[in-house]
Amino acid sequence: MRVETLSVFPQMFEAPMSLSIIGRARKAGILDFIAHDLRDWTHDNHNTTDDEPYGGGAGQLMKVEPVFEALDDLLAQEPARVVFFTPVGVPFSQGLAAELAREQRLIMVCGRYEGFDERVYTRADLCVSLGDYILTGGELAAMVVTDAVCRLLPGALGDAQSPLDESFSTGLLEYPQYTRPATYRGLEVPDVLLSGNHRMIAEWRRKQSIIRTAQIRPDLLEQAELSEREWELVHSCLEGEK
Numbered sequence: 533m534r535v536e537t538l539s540v541f542p543q544m545f546e547a548p549m550s551l552s553i554i555g556r557a558r559k560a561g562i563l564d565f566i567a568h569d570l571r572d573w574t575h576d577n578h579n580t581t582d583d584e585p586y587g588g589g590a591g592q593l594m595k596v597e598p599v600f601e602a603l604d605d606l607l608a609q610e611p612a613r614v615v616f617f618t619p620v621g622v623p624f625s626q627g628l629a630a631e632l633a634r635e636q637r638l639i640m641v642c643g644r645y646e647g648f649d650e651r652v653y654t655r656a657d658l659c660v661s662l663g664d665y666i667l668t669g670g671e672l673a674a675m676v677v678t679d680a681v682c683r684l685l686p687g688a689l690g691d692a693q694s695p696l697d698e699s700f701s702t703g704l705l706e707y708p709q710y711t712r713p714a715t716y717r718g719l720e721v722p723d724v725l726l727s728g729n730h731r732m733i734a735e736w737r738r739k740q741s742i743i744r745t746a747q748i749r750p751d752l753l754e755q756a757e758l759s760e761r762e763w764e765l766v767h768s769c770l771e772g773e774k
């Protein structure tokens with residue numbers, strides 16, 4: 533897959549897009565990444581990408597022309613899904629990451645200042661928000677989304693790691709995990725994990741996932757597929773909280 537970003541700070545992507553799993557995926561040809569500089573599509577001496585809002589108000593807005601011209605050029609090469617980052621977007625989720633991981637090419641448009649001239653969104657296939665807070669720009673959002681998408685691409689994670697068993701893929705939060713030593717400063721690893729009994733370990737993990745989800749993110753349970761016994765466990769957890 534190819535991910536391209538369009539922003540006034542392409543340098544921001546250098547380290548996050550070169551290290552660890554993303555860096556390896558790029559070297560292995562699994563992910564192709566290009567950070568474009570929006571200023572390459574400006575025509576004045578100052579490479580202006582922002583301007584004052586019509587009607588007044590605080591701050592500057594990203595201008596419409598550089599974004600339109602950049603997208604004209606980039607989309608003339610090959611089709612792509614165009615994603616804008618804005619707090620006024622659909623909330624990002626593991627499900628959306630999986631959907632985006634099926635695309636051949638993504639163009640991620642990142643704003644700065646107080647946002648974009650509204651007309652740029654006529655060029656959007658999708659507007660994504662990372663959450664109910666305001667970032668200083670869309671670059672960090674683009675990195676987060678690229679990271680979550682990249683690790684779902686076939687071959688991006690080593691064989692030993694699986695994206696299937698973790699938080700959100702099952703609709704539940706992930707169960708607690710431990711590694712050596714079995715006791716540290718009086719903190720013990722649960723006996724069942726040392727038992728070698730794989731059926732009991734799987735049951736314990738499922739139960740822990742359900743308990744954690746009920747305690748920390750009960751909203752996720754609306755979508756989760758639970759047995760009658762598991763729902764009883766949820767209700768006893770929630771009653772214990774009262």
Ligand code: ADE
Nearest residue numbers: 617618661662666667673
């Ligand atoms: N740009 C500024 N805040 C943002 C957010 N919460 N999500 C996506 N893009 C943003």
